Amino acid sequence: MPKLTFIAHDGTRRDVEVPVGTTIMRAAVDNGVPGIDADCGGQCACATCHVYVEQNWLEKTGPQTESEQDMLSFAAITKPNSRLACQVAMTDTLDGLVVHTPEGQH
């Protein structure tokens, strides 16, 4: 199973391992990783699963989708490496992925 690391705003690291196909959002919520609210349950409708993808992984996670961009434009402090965690599913090529959670979800 691919591994995934969350780094919180205060620097706390959390490693989780999830089956292929699991979204980053689910990986956090189902493993009790704080920092992701996921109010809409993964429907790309709230932007409260905002994460920053570590630079060297950006190519592998791919670009933001159009509906994701719509929602991300309302999140606080977005950056070019912003993604909605419910829109990125884990694959074997993402094994070792590192994402950062923001100060708060809005």
Next chain:
Amino acid sequence: MTTTAMAAARDAAYSVPLASLDMSDPQRFADDTIGPYFERMRREAPVHYCENSPFGPYWSITRYNDIMATDTNHKVFSSKRGITLSEPRTEDVRLPMFIAMDPPKHDEQRLAVSPIVAPGNLANLEGVIRSRVIAIIESLPINQTFNWVDRVSIELTTQMLATLFDFPFEDRRLLTHWSDTATKLPVTDADWDARELELQKCLQYFVGLWNERVNAPPKPDLVSMLAHNPATRDMPPREFLGNLVLLIVGGNDTTRNSISGGLYFLNKNPGEYDKLRKSPAVIPNMVSEIIRYQTPLAYMRRIALTDVVVHDKTIKAGDKVAMWYVSGNRDAEVIENPDQFIIDRPRARQHLSFGFGVHRCVGNRLAEMQLRILWEELLKRYPNVEVVGEPTRIPSSFVRGYADMQVRISA
């Protein structure tokens, strides 16, 4: 609501012809008998057409997943004709505001105000809110019956608004007054005239604040932000008024009624009140559950821009559509035991009360923070605030809340 009254409402809800159901009738909200009507609509007519209502014909969407799909489809379901079922008397009394706009103008104006309620600034506000909450609850009468709505719910939300606008503190009840003015649906011409007169006073007052701030360095309050942001600084006066009303109403009634509702639900469910006293760590989760259970805004309205088929019904271009959050929040297909108030409910954040999509409530984290702080401080001082008697509800199918709720704190 007594069990006999509820049984009567259930009989009535299931015996009237479906086509005659008009959920915009304020009476059912005033006596809190809407539950069985929406239950029937979810089951038998999830996309329901009401041909005759005081607001004209409109569609009702009542299931959770259908509401989510409608709310997130802003290209088909537009906000540009307003977000309540009522129509302005004439175009000149329409209030332009970004909740009633579509992208891209909506996005620009929303982005001008959202930093003030974003996580970074909320952390700065937390200390002020906490000290105001403490001052309000420490001044409450003991061993005496009083109106919780006025002493706590209104006072706290009004102080909060005054803080966000950096509004003269001693005049803060003007904000409450303008909020009430804006949410009361005018019926007669005289109502419309009276409303316009009051709203012009609101505009005059805020123009004064604007003039003060537009020439001063930018600061983190809503008036200064609107006055300095390129997307909003050239707004015509009527649009300034509209957006003020949006921020005043958005931050006022909704949070107010969640503060009252929370106390009422805990009193109705003593087992849950016990749970809270035993483990205050449940408060953030409880706050979401309170907001779901209350659903302070019963619906948002859209207008279809094209013909669109939902289930087996064709909604025609130009038709009005009400997304009944208050119904979707009780949809057993998505929420387990939806009629129960459960403060440690799993996935409590997944409710419709803040809407979804591009218009999703910008003040949601602020509202949650106010409620969280209130319950943290209340619990430390008064483990039991007793609701004595049934509250008086607001007769509105849009704002769901309480006008009066008598309570008592015993020494």
